[in-house]
Amino acid sequence: MLDIRQRTGYLFLAVMLGHLILISAQVQSKTGVPVLETVTFGFFSRIQGAASALVGGVRGGWGNYVDLRGVRTENAQLRQQVSDLEVRLQEQHALASRGVRLEELLKLKSSTTLPTIAASVIAGSPIPDVLTVTIDRGSADGVQPDMSVIGPKGVVGRVMGPVAAHAARVQLIIDRNAAIGAVTERTRAGGLVFGRSSGDDPPLGMDLVSNLSDVKGGDVVVASGVDGIYPKGFVIGSVEASQPGPGLHRVITVRPAVDFSSLEEVLVVMVAARGATPEESAPASRQGAK
Amino acid sequence: MAVALTLQSTLAGMSVGASASVNLVLVAVVYVALAFGPVIGLTAGAIGGLAQDALSGGIIGIGGFSKTLVGFLVGVLGAHFIVSQPLPRFIMFVAATIAHDLCFQALAALVASRPLRFQVMALITQAALNGAIGIIAFQVIESGPGLLQRRRMRGESLSRRRF
Numbered sequence: 001m002l003d004i005r006q007r008t009g010y011l012f013l014a015v016m017l018g019h020l021i022l023i024s025a026q027v028q029s030k031t032g033v034p035v036l037e038t039v040t041f042g043f044f045s046r047i048q049g050a051a052s053a054l055v056g057g058v059r060g061g062w063g064n065y066v067d068l069r070g071v072r073t074e075n076a077q078l079r080q081q082v083s084d085l086e087v088r089l090q091e092q093h094a095l096a097s098r099g100v101r102l103e104e105l106l107k108l109k110s111s112t113t114l115p116t117i118a119a120s121v122i123a124g125s126p127i128p129d130v131l132t133v134t135i136d137r138g139s140a141d142g143v144q145p146d147m148s149v150i151g152p153k154g155v156v157g158r159v160m161g162p163v164a165a166h167a168a169r170v171q172l173i174i175d176r177n178a179a180i181g182a183v184t185e186r187t188r189a190g191g192l193v194f195g196r197s198s199g200d201d202p203p204l205g206m207d208l209v210s211n212l213s214d215v216k217g218g219d220v221v222v223a224s225g226v227d228g229i230y231p232k233g234f235v236i237g238s239v240e241a242s243q244p245g246p247g248l249h250r251v252i253t254v255r256p257a258v259d260f261s262s263l264e265e266v267l268v269v270m271v272a273a274r275g276a277t278p279e280e281s282a283p284a285s286r287q288g289a290k
Numbered sequence: 291m292a293v294a295l296t297l298q299s300t301l302a303g304m305s306v307g308a309s310a311s312v313n314l315v316l317v318a319v320v321y322v323a324l325a326f327g328p329v330i331g332l333t334a335g336a337i338g339g340l341a342q343d344a345l346s347g348g349i350i351g352i353g354g355f356s357k358t359l360v361g362f363l364v365g366v367l368g369a370h371f372i373v374s375q376p377l378p379r380f381i382m383f384v385a386a387t388i389a390h391d392l393c394f395q396a397l398a399a400l401v402a403s404r405p406l407r408f409q410v411m412a413l414i415t416q417a418a419l420n421g422a423i424g425i426i427a428f429q430v431i432e433s434g435p436g437l438l439q440r441r442r443m444r445g446e447s448l449s450r451r452r453f
Contacts, residue, residue: 012328012358016359019351020351020355022351023352026349026350027401
């Protein structure tokens with residue numbers, strides 16, 4: 001039991017508190033709300049805030065420290081998932097790019113009247129100075145030597161012999177041993193486009209164009225068809241620079257239309273090479289195709 | 291307490307001077323506190339103060355708070371000191387009146403959000419009057435039982451006489 005003096009003190013405090021509550025219930029604050037309500041709400045809101053902070057602290061502590069046991073495993077799983085997803089994303093990206101290229105090839109195939117078959121580039125040349133690629137079409141598909149190979153942007157090269165049953169080598173037009181009979185589209189100035197030395201930029205040059213001819217930078221150069229290999233009118237590239245030469249012919253450099261650094265899908269023109277026209281005997285290859 | 295309240299209500303219009311008046315309820319509370327201790331004193335102060343507030347029509351609780359405080363303090367002091375002589379009692383009544391008025395005015399100012407107002411002369415007058423009434427009350431009440439007994443005894447002795 002409490003001491004009599006303690007009981008008296010508690011009773012006194014209780015009665016005084018009761019009076020204060022009674023007064024507060026009657027007096028209104030400046031906002032018109034009873035003081036008791038204002039004080040009570042303010043007091044309990046502090047308690048609620050403290051309780052919320054305490055619960056939040058415990059929860060945060062649990063989440064940040066105790067719950068970390070499963071985080072490491074989950075992290076490893078998520079990293080693996082991310083890696084798998086990245087690989088799949090790259091696959092999808094590659095598929096999408098291939099789709100775009102095939103669509104362009106299809107447009108080309110649809111637009112040309114020449115019979116063609118699509119082929120994929122499966123290998124490059126092991127010798128740096130020899131600019132050839134290997135495609136996955138061969139004699140079993142009807143591919144023959146000296147058949148021209150084209151891409152959506154322009155002429156790629158020609159099939160070199162011997163042709164395997166399911167593969168063939170293609171000499172690119174930028175090879176230093178390659179040459180194409182060509183004319184400028186604007187002025188029909190005729191000449192011979194040839195591959196320059198590897199490392200030269202641009203990789204093509206145009207020879208046998210008279211100094212009197214009107215050829216200037218930007219002119220589109222197309223195949224003339226006189227060599228009997230490349231179909232007439234197909235784009236080879238564009239003139240990069242054209243200057244009068246010391247002799248009879250101009251010095252012209254040509255930038256190819258095809259990006260040979262990203263060659264993946266091509267079309268093989270299924271038309272056998274014919275001989276060069278007698279009056280314009282421009283050789284298909286400087287050293288001759290075998 | 292009820293008698294004090296009734297008398298206070300009746301005498302409310304009677305003012306000594308222009309602004310002084312007695313507080314019979316406070317006198318009763320102080321008497322009870324001195325006579326019966328702090329618990330009874332604070333109880334009497336609460337009841338008397340609340341009743342006076344209710345009858346006055348103001349905020350209920352200010353008078354109760356003040357009288358409860360005074361009743362408790364007077365009861366505690368009365369238990370610690372010898373307050374059986376008229377002078378100490380008079381001092382107690384005066385101090386209680388001043389303390390009550392201070393507390394009452396402070397609470398009223400707080401509630402009404404106004405500055406504290408003290409009428410010193412009125413307060414002194416009220417304290418003196420309360421003190422005088424308190425002393426008289428003590429004298430009357432303390433001598434009351436003896437007086438009654440003596441009257442009873444006189445009556446019995448008169449009735450026993452045979453002429």
